[in-house]
Amino acid sequence: MLPFANLTDEASEYFSDGLTEDLIHALSLQSFYRVLSRSSTFAFKDRNLSARLIAREIDATYLIQGSVRRSDSKIRVTAELIRPESGQQLWTGRYDRDIGDLFALQDELTTDLSAALAPEIYRAEASRPARASTTDLTAWDRFLRGLSHYYRQTEQDFESSIALFREAIALDPALSIARAYLGTILVQGVQYGWLGSTRELWVEAMSLAESSVRLDPRSSFAFSFLAFMNAMDGNHEAALDAGKKAVELNPYDMGARGVLGICHLVIGEHRQAIELFSMAAQRGNSDPRYQWAALKRLQPLPAPTL
Numbered sequence: 001m002l003p004f005a006n007l008t009d010e011a012s013e014y015f016s017d018g019l020t021e022d023l024i025h026a027l028s029l030q031s032f033y034r035v036l037s038r039s040s041t042f043a044f045k046d047r048n049l050s051a052r053l054i055a056r057e058i059d060a061t062y063l064i065q066g067s068v069r070r071s072d073s074k075i076r077v078t079a080e081l082i083r084p085e086s087g088q089q090l091w092t093g094r095y096d097r098d099i100g101d102l103f104a105l106q107d108e109l110t111t112d113l114s115a116a117l118a119p120e121i122y123r124a125e126a127s128r129p130a131r132a133s134t135t136d137l138t139a140w141d142r143f144l145r146g147l148s149h150y151y152r153q154t155e156q157d158f159e160s161s162i163a164l165f166r167e168a169i170a171l172d173p174a175l176s177i178a179r180a181y182l183g184t185i186l187v188q189g190v191q192y193g194w195l196g197s198t199r200e201l202w203v204e205a206m207s208l209a210e211s212s213v214r215l216d217p218r219s220s221f222a223f224s225f226l227a228f229m230n231a232m233d234g235n236h237e238a239a240l241d242a243g244k245k246a247v248e249l250n251p252y253d254m255g256a257r258g259v260l261g262i263c264h265l266v267i268g269e270h271r272q273a274i275e276l277f278s279m280a281a282q283r284g285n286s287d288p289r290y291q292w293a294a295l296k297r298l299q300p301l302p303a304p305t306l
Contacts, residue, residue, distance in 0.1 A: 001020065001023060001024050001027065001035065001036070001041055001063070001064040001065075002020075002041055002044060002045075002054065002063060002064065002065040003016070003017060003020045003041065003042055003044070003045040004016040004017075004019055004020045004065070004066045004067055004068050004077070004079075005065075005066070005067040005068070006067075006068055007067050007068065007069040008068070008069055008070040008071075012068065012070050015068060015070075015075075015102060015106065016067075016068040017042075018106055019068060019077070019106055019109060019110065020038075020041075020042075021038055022106060022107070022110040023064070023110050023113055023114060023117075024036075024037070024038055024041070026110050026111070026113075026114035026250075026252040027064075027114055027117065027118065029220065029249065029250040029251075029252065029253070030118055030121075030220075030250070030253075033121055033125070036058055036060065040058055041058070051063050051065070051082060051084040051087070052084045052085060052087070054084070055084035055085065056084075060084065061083070061125075062081060062082065062083060062084070062090070062121060062124065063081075063082050063084050064079060064080070064081050064082075064117060065079070065080060065082070066078050066079035066080065070099065073098055073099050074096065074097070074098060074099065075096070075097050075098075075099050075105070076094065076095070076096050076097075077094070077095045077097075077109055077113075078092070078093070078094045078095075079092070079093050079095075079113055079117070080092040080093075081117060081120055081121065081124070083124065090120060090124045091116070091117065091120040091124075093113070093116055095109055095112060095113070097109065110252065111251075111252050114252040115252060115253075115254045118252075118253070122147070122151075123151055125144065125147070126144065126147040126148040126150070126151045127148060127151070137167075137171060138171065139167075139168045139169075139171035139172030139175050139178070140168070140172075140175070142164050142165075142167040142168035142171060142178075143164070143165065143168040143175060143177065143178045143181075145164045146160070146161040146162075146163075146164030146165040146167075146168060146178070146181070147161070147181070149161040149164065150181065150185060155192070155194045158185060158188075158189050158192075158194055159194075161181075161185050162182065162185060162186070162189075165178050165181055165182035165185070166182065169182065174215050175215075176211075176212045176213075176215035176216035176219060176222055177212075177216070177219070177221070177222075179208045179209075179211055179212040179215070179222075180208070180209070180212040180219065180221050180222045180225050182208055183204075183205040183206075183208035183209050183212070183225055183229070184225055184289055186201055186204065186205050186208075187205055187228075187229075202229075202232075202233075205229060206229045206233065208225075209222070209225045209226040209228075209229045210226065212225065212226070213226050213242075218249060219249070220246045220247075220249040220250035220253045220255075220256045221246075221253070221255065221256075221289075223242045223243070223245045223246035223249060223256070224242075224243070224246040224253070224255055224256045224259040225259075226242040227239050227240075227241075227242035227243035227245075227246060227259050227260065227262075227263055228259050228262060230242060230263075231243075231259075231262050231263050231265075231266045232266075234266075236263070236266060236267045239262075239263040239266070240260075240263045240264075240267075242263075243256070243259055243260035243262075243263040244260065246259065246260065247260055254279065254280040254290075255280065255289060255290045257276045257279055257280050258276060258277060258279075258280030258281075258290050259290075260276055261273040261274070261275075261276030261277045261280065264276065
């Protein structure tokens with residue numbers, strides 16, 4: 001991630017630098033990809049080099065770059081995700097805000113940007129052309145192929161994803177993220193009506209959730225999936241513990257906040273649930289792993305009359 005360009009005066013430099021640092025930290029909490037440190041990318045600040053040249057020098061598959069502009073009581077932040085080798089723009093966003101508490105504003109923008117960027121990087125990686133032949137039997141290759149099918153969100157592609165994720169796990173039993181995705185897709189297949197809801201399926205999904213957390217105890221996604229499975233299984237205390245752990249591991253993961261909302265919902269804490277669903281739907285609605293907009297329609301139940 002390159003330092004955001006400050007398009008105002010030098011007095012605003014600290015804000016653009018601070019936003020860049022916070023976003024580097026937020027994205028580094030994802031367990032799916034490698035994010036270079038501040039020291040690696042700030043070396044290119046104010047240097048007139050092409051994105052392709054920078055990417056080659058730091059061995060980056062994707063680059064995030066942006067700018068910050070202040071005007072009176074307004075601030076505008078723009079950002080884009082690009083594939084530097086081809087120059088392809090994969091995502092772009094613009095955020096206009098009123099200037100108030102600058103630290104609170106910086107935190108809000110960091111949350112919004114990371115929530116938008118993280119699933120786009122997943123999507124971009126899933127849609128990349130195959131880097132090896134179809135006979136390349138590596139676990140990561142199989143996982144990425146499964147991911148590419150998953151993002152198409154059709155019944156046939158779900159079946160292909162399941163097979164490819166199983167292959168990935170067979171090739172590398174320690175690949176936690178493949179386990180979390182396989183469990184997620186099994187549950188979603190039931191929700192979409194594409195798979196039968198059997199006891200064996202739910203037992204397998206729970207086993208995948210538990211093993212995913214054990215293999216990667218830093219994964220917010222793994223803990224989110226474990227929280228969801230415990231919530232569905234009626235293990236409310238375990239669900240809340242795992243949901244809170246997921247948010248603790250990555251406060252910028254809107255999926256983790258939405259799953260924590262489910263944990264509150266199943267124990268009757270509807271207001272907390274709706275608040276979390278609303279945040280997840282507003283800031284993290286481009287990730288197909290979650291469908292928070294539907295849950296947002298829930299309303300808190302009236303207090304019982306004694």
